[in-house]
Amino acid sequence: MAKYLVGLYNDEEKLLAAVTAFQQERIPIHEVCTPFPVHGLDQALGLRKSRLPDAAFVYGALGTLTALSMQIYMYTIDWPTNIGGKSSLPFPSFIPITFELTVLFAGVLMFLSYLYVNRLYPGRRARVYDRRQTDDSMVIAIADERDWEAAKRLFQKTGAFEMKIVEL
């Protein structure tokens, strides 16, 4: 069971100002939870850009290669069929399935990666600091007890409407 000092805000502008204030005072923030995506929060926290879109590109390329090699192997190498003397390597006919598998691989594998990096899975216990964090309140959690005194002052100064210590 770890203990956290938690401050709650009800306005995303106050939250952004508070996050900036914590960064300036060099008090490490353990986590910020919000009920909806707050624009600019990732920059304020200095989060690295998500690499999921890059991963999706790789997955998509994998799908393209899978589709093409599957069709060429089955239709051209393993059992070439002569249909009216037409080519047994009909690239135009391969386009629809190649496109669909590209999208399928990129989408499915990206979704699975998303769940994996977020550690989301069915039945996982949600570590919720305050139930209002999925409703209307934004939460800043401070983990290190040595920072709590300074953090309390900062929570008050930046307009948190509530402060509490949560055990998770």
Next chain:
Amino acid sequence: MFESPIREPLILGRKTYQQITTDLASPILSPASWKWYVTTAFTAMLMFAGFAAIGYTIWVGIGTWGLNKTVGWAFDITNFVFWIGIGHAGTLISAILLLFRQRWRMAINRAAEAMTIFAVICAGLFPIIHMGRPWLLFWFLPIPNTHGPLWVNFNSPLLWDVFAISTYFTISLLFWYTGLIPDLAMVRDRAKPGSFAYYAYSILSFGWTGSAKQWQRFEAVSLVLAGLSTPLVLSVHSIVSFDFATSILPGWHTTIFPPYFVAGAIFSGFGMVLTLMIITREVLNLKDYITIEHIDAMAKVTLATGMMVGFAYATEFFIAWYSGSYWERYIFLNRAFGPYWWSYWAMVSCNLLIPQVFWFKKLRRSPWFVFIISIFVNIGMWFERFVIIVTSLHRDFLASSWRMYAPTWVEVTILVGSFGLFLTLYLLFARYLPVIAAAETKSILKTSGDQYAGISWEAYRARKQQPAPSPVLHPAMDPDAPHS
């Protein structure tokens, strides 16, 4: 940022974040009314009647249908194309409108995506039962087999369909569920801890907490899935149209089919979204979210796509004449004036003529009127597929094999049953899942509602007659503001 209200706010009723949560989570966590049970029981009855008819078809065989030697595709494939078309609006609204930054989509995208998924489920049923021997479905899959292995035919658009529709279903489902996870967490945290609902929504919400990193990844995934879905949605109905266009049959062998089918799919999809949304906003009391503005905007899309479809009808006729092909010209004259003339004119009036009323703003903004028109759109688009399939087939190249087609009770029951399945799934969705994307709606509350910018919309309205207020510059954008 300029703070001059130009358009109506996207969400009415001066909502706070908490009100949005309450409006969406409380119908899920409180007991359903008897009306919901009665309606769901009725649609489930239709669904089971349809399942019984499907069972009868599989047990006895395709001979229970009205098909004959000449008309080999009829009711069944009509229903398939109809449902696939319905399934296009959801992804269009959520993906294409997301890329175009149309924020009004946020009130309707969740329900429209759900509708997409349910419609694709209905559509998927039909080709499978049409095979007659559905237990041989695996012949469609490129898997090693004992026949050689003899592989599937990659030249066949029917095989492309298998890939396109299964990909479309999977991606739509993932896109929908990605958006649902935060909202399911919202419902979880409103439920009483220890209650059944709490455990159910805990499992469904995958342990979402809404941390900054999760949201950052959420937005990245949403954007990429939207980017992938946009060409996907266009490809699916194009490939469905290839089923017809790559044949040599007059009336089917047409290069206009892919764009024509895609426009028709958007048209019918928006028709169905309007039908369901107008009822949903009444019943679940969501008029502040799904506003008259939304109905107005969707009616405009319906009008535009209806005219595209009408233009395609005209182009087909022109090309039939201009091609100089005797057979092509005959099939089109037969469509409009042959024994199935009534289906052709039902299609033209429902899809092209009746939606013209949407030129009038008053009519676009009257929900019940739009509801009635949307029903006509649904009927018209069903007839469009019937016209394309049956009228082209029933008189083929050999006059001695000309036949008429009429459905049997089995086919009609399966169609009714597919509506039962669709509506039952939709009713379950509306009861147990948040029908509006709550987190996304909260994120646009500030920028869309002036209550946060200090002026209420009512106050602005009252001032509307006076000269426009000078725009207020945000301090960060104001070059004259003193630097802090």
